[in-house]
Amino acid sequence: MAEADYRIEGGFVHVRIAGTDQVQVVSARPSGGGGVPSDLDADIARMPGRCQGGPMSTPLPRRAALKMTGAGLLGLGASLALPVPPASADVPTSQRFDLSQPSYERFRSVSLYATHHAMQGMAYDNVNRRLYIAQIQNGSDGDDLCINELTIEGVLTGHMLVSNAGHGVSIGVEPVGTSSYIWMECDSDEHSDAGRGTALARFKFVNGGTPSSVQKFLTGSRTITCATDPDNKRLLVRRNENGSMYYSLFPLADAAAGRFSSPLAHFAQPTLGSGSVTFQGYTVLGNYLYTLDGTGHEDPADINSYVTAVDMNTGKVVQRSFTQAGKTLFYREPEGMMVYRTVGGNLRLCFGFASRPDMSSLSRYASVYYKDVLI
Numbered sequence: 300m301a302e303a304d305y306r307i308e309g310g311f312v313h314v315r316i317a318g319t320d321q322v323q324v325v326s327a328r329p330s331g332g333g334g335v336p337s338d339l340d341a342d343i344a345r346m347p348g349r350c351q352g353g354p355m356s357t358p359l360p361r362r363a364a365l366k367m368t369g370a371g372l373l374g375l376g377a378s379l380a381l382p383v384p385p386a387s388a389d390v391p392t393s394q395r396f397d398l399s400q401p402s403y404e405r406f407r408s409v410s411l412y413a414t415h416h417a418m419q420g421m422a423y424d425n426v427n428r429r430l431y432i433a434q435i436q437n438g439s440d441g442d443d444l445c446i447n448e449l450t451i452e453g454v455l456t457g458h459m460l461v462s463n464a465g466h467g468v469s470i471g472v473e474p475v476g477t478s479s480y481i482w483m484e485c486d487s488d489e490h491s492d493a494g495r496g497t498a499l500a501r502f503k504f505v506n507g508g509t510p511s512s513v514q515k516f517l518t519g520s521r522t523i524t525c526a527t528d529p530d531n532k533r534l535l536v537r538r539n540e541n542g543s544m545y546y547s548l549f550p551l552a553d554a555a556a557g558r559f560s561s562p563l564a565h566f567a568q569p570t571l572g573s574g575s576v577t578f579q580g581y582t583v584l585g586n587y588l589y590t591l592d593g594t595g596h597e598d599p600a601d602i603n604s605y606v607t608a609v610d611m612n613t614g615k616v617v618q619r620s621f622t623q624a625g626k627t628l629f630y631r632e633p634e635g636m637m638v639y640r641t642v643g644g645n646l647r648l649c650f651g652f653a654s655r656p657d658m659s660s661l662s663r664y665a666s667v668y669y670k671d672v673l674i
Contacts, residue, residue: 393585406453441492595632
């Protein structure tokens with residue numbers, strides 16, 4: 300068996316197997332609440348499972364030498380619940396999109412690689428000018444995803460298959476030179492349409508391939524997804540913490556290095572609307588979170604889609620606006636958000652809609668609309 304080094308920082312355990320570059324970042328709070336257990340060494344050593352960590356950017360200080368196999372590490376992430384960082388934020392203030400302004404079509408009714416499934420989350424690589432859209436794979440039980448690569452005009456240029464991932468409500472992308480690294484949920488908790496991710500994965504997009512050299516972070520999470528702020532190079536994580544959805548904002552470089560102990564912001568998802576809403580996606584720019592909610596309808600008169608802006612420094616809704624963008628799409632259903640900067644330098648808040656030719660058809664289409672007025 301191999302030795303493992305670990306340290307506890309900010310409610311997270313950073314673990315590395317000696318003699319390898321593999322690191323696992325997991326939560327250190329017991330599922331029943333309370334503080335970090337004093338007998339953590341024994342707790343770690345008892346955990347079953349399988350380790351699938353990622354490369355570590357800097358060596359961990361030796362806090363203890365735990366005799367355990369790589370199998371113990373993933374079990375730790377799966378068995379311990381999420382920490383609750385302080386509810387605070389110090390994100391530099393920025394402009395925000397005026398959600399009351401008109402929306403415009405970017406592209407409409409595009410077929411993705413998995414032609415029988417709706418689009419889900421999306422993200423745009425502003426450096427390499429590539430759009431990525433998640434969807435469920437054709438023939439999947441529901442948690443196997445396809446990541447589509449497109450131009451901003453909606454031309455499909457590639458795809459990648461990711462098994463046992465989750466639902467794909469939101470994804471992120473990180474430019475690294477001429478490559479695009481995808482951030483998304485992984486290790487679904489159920490092999491069905493109800494499956495949701497229990498960790499975040501970071502991997503290089505390879506057209507026609509499957510993920511390799513995958514880094515995994517925040518294992519043991521519940522219903523975890525993420526989005527990227529391309530302008531400020533930040534990662535926003537959304538997940539279930541003690542029964543409620545919370546957001547945590549991190550510098551993207553810190554997240555890629557496995558450093559999650561000092562979020563720039565951490566806040567509960569505020570109430571969206573006066574009644575029950577169907578959450579469909581989110582994105583981030585500056586100190587604002589943007590969310591999308593609504594359901595699909597045959598009759599445009601029943602449209603109930605809204606875009607909402609939340610100040611991450613307060614956790615409060617600052618604007619919520621009804622949108623009928625793409626209202627002539629048949630069975631229009633809101634799906635996914637992202638921020639995109641044009642070649643000319645203009646920022647756009649993009650949101651997607653799935654549609655179909657008619658109710659009897661298996662075909663599904665993707666459309667993207669945007670708002671571009673900053674205040």
